[in-house]
Amino acid sequence: MRLSRYFLPVLKETPAEAQIVSHRLMLRTGMIKQASAGIYSWLPMGYKVLKRVEQIVHEEQQRAGHIPLLMPTLQSTELWEESGRINAYGPELLRLRDRHDRPMLYGPTNEEMITDIFRSYVRSYKDLPLTLYHIQWKFRDEVRPRFGVMRGREFLMKDGYTFDLTKEDALHAYNRHLVSYLRSYERMGLQAIPMRADSGPIGGDDTHEFLVLAETGESEVFYDSEITDLKFGDRDIDYDSHDQCRAVLEEFTSRYARTDETHDAALFDEVPEHRRRVARGIEVGQIFYFGTKYSEPMGATVQTADGGKVPVHMGSHGIGVSRLLGAIIEANHDDKGIIWPEGVTPFHVGIVNLRQGDADCDAACDALHDSFTALGLDPLYDDTTERAGAKFATMDLIGLPWRITVGPRGLKNGVVELTSRRTGESEEMPPEQAVARIAEIYQGL
Amino acid sequence: MRLSRYFLPVLKETPAEAQIVSHRLMLRTGMIKQASAGIYSWLPMGYKVLKRVEQIVHEEQQRAGHIPLLMPTLQSTELWEESGRINAYGPELLRLRDRHDRPMLYGPTNEEMITDIFRSYVRSYKDLPLTLYHIQWKFRDEVRPRFGVMRGREFLMKDGYTFDLTKEDALHAYNRHLVSYLRSYERMGLQAIPMRADSGPIGGDDTHEFLVLAETGESEVFYDSEITDLKFGDRDIDYDSHDQCRAVLEEFTSRYARTDETHDAALFDEVPEHRRRVARGIEVGQIFYFGTKYSEPMGATVQTADGGKVPVHMGSHGIGVSRLLGAIIEANHDDKGIIWPEGVTPFHVGIVNLRQGDADCDAACDALHDSFTALGLDPLYDDTTERAGAKFATMDLIGLPWRITVGPRGLKNGVVELTSRRTGESEEMPPEQAVARIAEIYQGL
Incomplete structure (x- = not known):
């Protein structure tokens, strides 16, 4: 994509209304625009990241054998009367009536x-x-929406529902979700810690929340520092194996890790003092097992092998897709702006032309742009006539993980400069080598 | 995908409530389930087709240089007061109030x-x-939602908005959209004819609707039969070229083609009698140029080269993504069920195992399934223990364009059977050749 043909409305000023860094940066980089309280338009770059996060969630859910479908946003209240939730749910539930007053x-x-x-x-x-x-x-009519997409009213969520014959099978489905979530978050460059949680209005017995540590997190969290050493990595898990999934659950949940809602000071004291941590976290997902809470009142039964009829055991499992963008930025930024993890970056590489209009520079940039595109990568080529300093500042602000700088002096020596946004380190190399290096970095991501 | 692990709730009975064939077939094949009047859940196979249609629309919009973003479903009424539409729009507009009574x-x-x-x-x-x-x-509170996804209340739409300095540029944007729409529909296996249309509540001067001919269409259409001979094909269009885009517009709109809303009997009579056609059509898209209708009252202006300030010329351009599924089925089915065009089929090929449990048959089917998956194709392998006749009937009903049948007799001779859903013709060949043939068919789609 050539910047001159893109819509990237970067703001010069830091918006006053934003209290936390991810909200400020999403506004400054032109990723989102508030439409009304807690409701956002996703401008082109924000939409691109949202799509990448969504794609990772889809891939990991389907890898675990889960089947996608799509339910509508608006529901009749009838089913909610069957489950009883129509009365249990408070004013966060947005109710309305259609033209026939239904x-x-x-x-x-x-x-x-x-x-x-x-x-x-x-x-x-x-x-x-x-x-x-x-x-x-989804819509939750928060009384005070805040923190940008982190606590919006209209938000994008992955919600998955498991149906099993027995509690044991349902707990395997629970464990399988835990594994798929760990993989998903790591692909997004996040460490999300499963913590024993409170079930809230959905109801349930077994439930874990996934929290990303961040100073601006809404929840206070208490954990054993050993837990942050755990990595899921690229383990090859058989999602059908109860044992393998249970082993991952045990590995990642055996140490103390709780939010303030479930915190138990006595248990926490059993953690050796030097490993006790109190911090803040952002909730980015939750898994629930709730047995027959819905299947029983709603008559969701199956015939068993011996001809009987039993309500199915269910669970529901959510990932906060749109709020993840806020969490990723909270965990990946510096004074200059965002630092996208490679897994979710809106563009794989930025190309900065130091002398737009110079025939050699233009040709070299065009060639880089076309090479990346041919490889299926997504470059953002700043082909504007802004001065170099402004181009660098924009690239740092929007946080593409890699930048290639093309200038007349380097080209005379046959080189361009490849810079890492995270470390700030630069290296000169021939353009073809820069392309190969970038292609290698994104291989398999 | 193995059918035993999929969720494809095919119905034995034809649902009584469905009046038109696409609605009946979408219910029978388990593509959709009505949630409430005019509101549907997209079950897994329906969701897959919806995604394929959406993907074609995205690709063709981006090929034309259009930039994706995402606006929310709920809007505050304030902006609609600025434009004046809050009063102009009737009861189809779903109004609501949030917890703060906004x-x-x-x-x-x-x-x-x-x-x-x-x-x-x-x-x-x-x-x-x-x-x-x-x-x-989107939501339009139709007084009588009907025909399944063809006239639903909650529906998926591509809506694009063009901003240009002059009327001439805006008309180029209009023409560019016409070209991109012709390409999009053809990729979905549809012929959609641009017809001069009425602008309705959006308002505008220049507007064309795209109609797919079908007996069950809601609109009566009048056209010169020569128009159905036109094909867009795989022309290489430069979307920046005003001349090239205008030439396509002229080619596709110079013959008489109108809906009953704009029909002019006197003009129609000028068409040679043997070429006059009166038929029915399904509207699957519309393009509008409406000048400064919104930019003027809402103050959407730009500075001009000479320092002046002018309201921009705008247009809006829509494709009915969810209703397209109905239109595609109306145009592609027979007595046995759906016949998916290759461009939108939910699975690229069906694999029928005639003797599930037979070691050779199972191994051959597994190998076919894995070969297709490795090629990035999406097979549906019926690995159930249903009898052959039932498996064939299901495959015909769900309408995958190609089917490979694997049986013990064929395997003894080293062959499987490749069958076209559209022609019913079958051919025996070694499994590797069947894979190569299917791969070739989908090359570049």
């Missing part, structure tokens, strides 16, 4: 609707296990 | 919001031309 709601989550889909079609234990998920816009 | 609406279209984005950031004629688009869920 009561509806903007879904904050989809347990009822997916249970209705399940009971409409599935009859036999032979069709289990089943995990269906979607990535869809 | 009036909001579920966007049926986004002219106001995109104009607000534009005026917030763009100051100079140098930033033009600019085309921004999104693919987002």
